[in-house]
Amino acid sequence: MNLKALVEALDLRVVCGEEHLERHVSGGYVSDMLSDVLAHGALDCVWVTRQSHRNVIAVASLLGLAAVVLVNCKEPSPELVSKAQAESVVVLFSEVPAFELVGKMYALGIKGCHRA
Numbered sequence: 001m002n003l004k005a006l007v008e009a010l011d012l013r014v015v016c017g018e019e020h021l022e023r024h025v026s027g028g029y030v031s032d033m034l035s036d037v038l039a040h041g042a043l044d045c046v047w048v049t050r051q052s053h054r055n056v057i058a059v060a061s062l063l064g065l066a067a068v069v070l071v072n073c074k075e076p077s078p079e080l081v082s083k084a085q086a087e088s089v090v091v092l093f094s095e096v097p098a099f100e101l102v103g104k105m106y107a108l109g110i111k112g113c114h115r116a
Contacts, residue, residue, distance in 0.1 A: 001108065003027050003067055003090060006046070009108055010094065010101065012069065016081050021065050027113040030102050034059050038056030041065060042113040046105070048098055052076050054083045060085040071098040 004021035007014060026044035031037050032051050041047060043064040050072040067090035068076050070076055082093045094101050
């Protein structure tokens with residue numbers, strides 16, 4: 001599955017990175033702790049989080065994540081969007097609570113991240 005199919009299936013809003021929606025999704029991870037994501041996230045995974053500060057983008061870029069999906073939070077800050085654009089990180093937004101969103105992702109066939 002690619003990001004475009006995920007966006008359509010889950011009615012996600014693309015905050016930035018629309019030009020990268022053909023990117024393949026290898027799995028998913030949900031956490032609000034940056035250190036946890038650094039330890040367990042993997043290339044081409046989608047990260048679901050309620051954190052919406054610029055350090056989220058640094059972690060996503062470092063790991064080569066396919067996208068960050070913001071949930072349970074306010075609109076992303078202009079600072080986050082600017083950093084995401086500069087780092088070519090796809091940022092998506094969902095009105096659905098994290099628990100429900102991750103369940104829907106799993107039902108679509110997206111499993112947990114696994115590092116090679």
